[in-house]
Amino acid sequence: xxxITLLNNIKAVSKRIxxxxxxxxxxxxxxxxVAVTKGVDIKMIKGAIETGLREFGESRIQxxxxxxxxxxxxxxxxxxxxxxxxxxxxxxxxxxxxxxSNKAKMAVQLFDLIHSVDSVEIAEEINRxxxxxxxIQRILVQVKLSSEESKHGxxxxxxxxxxxxxxxxxxxxxxxxxxxxxxxxxxxxxxxYFRELKKIRExxxxxxxxxxxxxxxxxxxxxxxxxxxxxIVRVGTAIFGERGR
Numbered sequence: 461x462x463x464i465t466l467l468n469n470i471k472a473v474s475k476r477i478x479x480x481x482x483x484x485x486x487x488x489x490x491x492x493x494v495a496v497t498k499g500v501d502i503k504m505i506k507g508a509i510e511t512g513l514r515e516f517g518e519s520r521i522q523x524x525x526x527x528x529x530x531x532x533x534x535x536x537x538x539x540x541x542x543x544x545x546x547x548x549x550x551x552x553x554x555x556x557x558x559x560x561s562n563k564a565k566m567a568v569q570l571f572d573l574i575h576s577v578d579s580v581e582i583a584e585e586i587n588r589x590x591x592x593x594x595x596i597q598r599i600l601v602q603v604k605l606s607s608e609e610s611k612h613g614x615x616x617x618x619x620x621x622x623x624x625x626x627x628x629x630x631x632x633x634x635x636x637x638x639x640x641x642x643x644x645x646x647x648x649x650x651x652x653y654f655r656e657l658k659k660i661r662e663x664x665x666x667x668x669x670x671x672x673x674x675x676x677x678x679x680x681x682x683x684x685x686x687x688x689x690x691x692i693v694r695v696g697t698a699i700f701g702e703r704g705r
Contacts, residue, residue: 461504461700461701463507463510466504466507466508466511466699466700467511469698469699469700469701470495470508470511470512470513470699472698473493473695473698473699474488474493476682476683477491477493477682477683477686477693479683480682480683480684480686480687481686483687484686484687486686490691491686491690491691491692491693492515492691492692492693493513493515493693493695494515494516494517494554494556494675494692494693494694494695495508495513495515495516495517495695495696495699495700496516496517496518496519496556496678496694496695496696496699496700497516497517497518497527497696497700498517498518498519498520498523498696498703499700499703500696500700500703502527502530502531504700505527505531506531506534508699508700509531509534509551514550514551514552515551515552515554516551516552516553516554517553517554517555517556517575517694517696518553518554518555518556518557519555519556519557519558520557521555521557521559521560521563521566521567521570522563522566524553524555524570524571525566525570528553528570531551552572552573553570553571553572554571554572554573554574554575554692554694555567555570555571555573555574555575555576556575556576556638556675556694557576558576558578558602558612559574559576559577559582559586561581561582561585564582564585564586564588564589565589567586567589568586568589568590568593568595568597569593572598573598573599573600573635574586574597574598574599574600575599575600575602575638575675575692575694576600576602576612576638577599577600577601577602577626578601578602578603578604578612578613578614578622579614579622580622580625580626583599583622583625583626583629583632584629586599586632587629587630587631587632588631590631590632591630591631595631596631596632596633597631597632597633598633598635599626599632599633599634599635600634600635600636600637600638600673600675601614601619601622601623601626601634601636601637601638602614602637602638602639602640603615603616603619603637603638603639603657603660604639605639605641605653605656605657606641606642606653608642611640611642612640613639613640616656616660619637619660619664620663620664620667620669623664623669627669634669634671635671635672635673636661636671636672636673636674636675636691636692637657637660637661637664637671637673637674637675638674638675638676638692639653639654639657639675639676640678641653641654641676641681643680644680644681645680647680647681647683647684648684650680650681650684650685651684651687651688653676654676654677654681654684654685654688654689654690655688657674657676657688658674658688658689661674661689672691673691673692674689674690674691674692675690675691675692675693675694676688676690676692676693677690677693677694677695678693678694678695678696678697679695679696679697679698682694682695
């Protein structure tokens with residue numbers, strides 16, 4: 461993919477985000493675009509950064525490590541507003557794949573936000589590794605709303621128990637919820653899953669747990685997700701094109 465095509469793709473996605481937000485009476489500024497770079501080479505990631513993107517998502521920790529280390533020597537200016545403790549020369553990395561306990565240390569070293577915590581065991585190990593370095597690791601809790609065996613996440617029936625336990629871990633900051641619904645060719649079929657996650661967030665907040673972030677929506681359905689309250693959308697194919705698995 462050449463630079464012009466990449467730029468046009470990013471502009472098109474940004475316009476779609478803005479239109480979806482405005483159609484729901486929301487500000488486009490309230491929706492964060494995370495560009496998913498699984499299978500994307502360094503050159504294309506640099507091209508995306510040059511267009512102004514600063515938030516990237518990876519599902520495989522080892523693959524992410526190679527890219528992040530390669531880019532750390534670059535001095536990209538952070539996009540405003542500058543967050544306190546901004547990492548990686550203004551570029552932020554999101555772990556959207558399921559973390560394994562034996563890679564928790566690396567995950568804490570590399571990622572600003574981990575989207576996919578779904579058990580006390582994983583949370584405790586991430587907390588332990590963050591505590592060693594004095595970092596407060598930002599996380600989301602992944603909720604499983606479908607019956608697909610391939611999907612990770614905690615069931616909605618157990619989420620309040622998990623959130624209560626996470627609240628006692630001093631080196632974690634739970635910022636919201638994430639889900640990966642089943643894939644449908646018709647985005648409208650996904651709407652009930654996004655609506656359900658928002659409802660779960662509302663119930664948790666009634667119980668005193670603040671969860672400002674909802675990470676939901678990918679290339680095929682991010683507009684519906686935004687209409688249902690997504691604050692983070694994870695978009696890869698619409699930006700970088702089809703890639704191998």
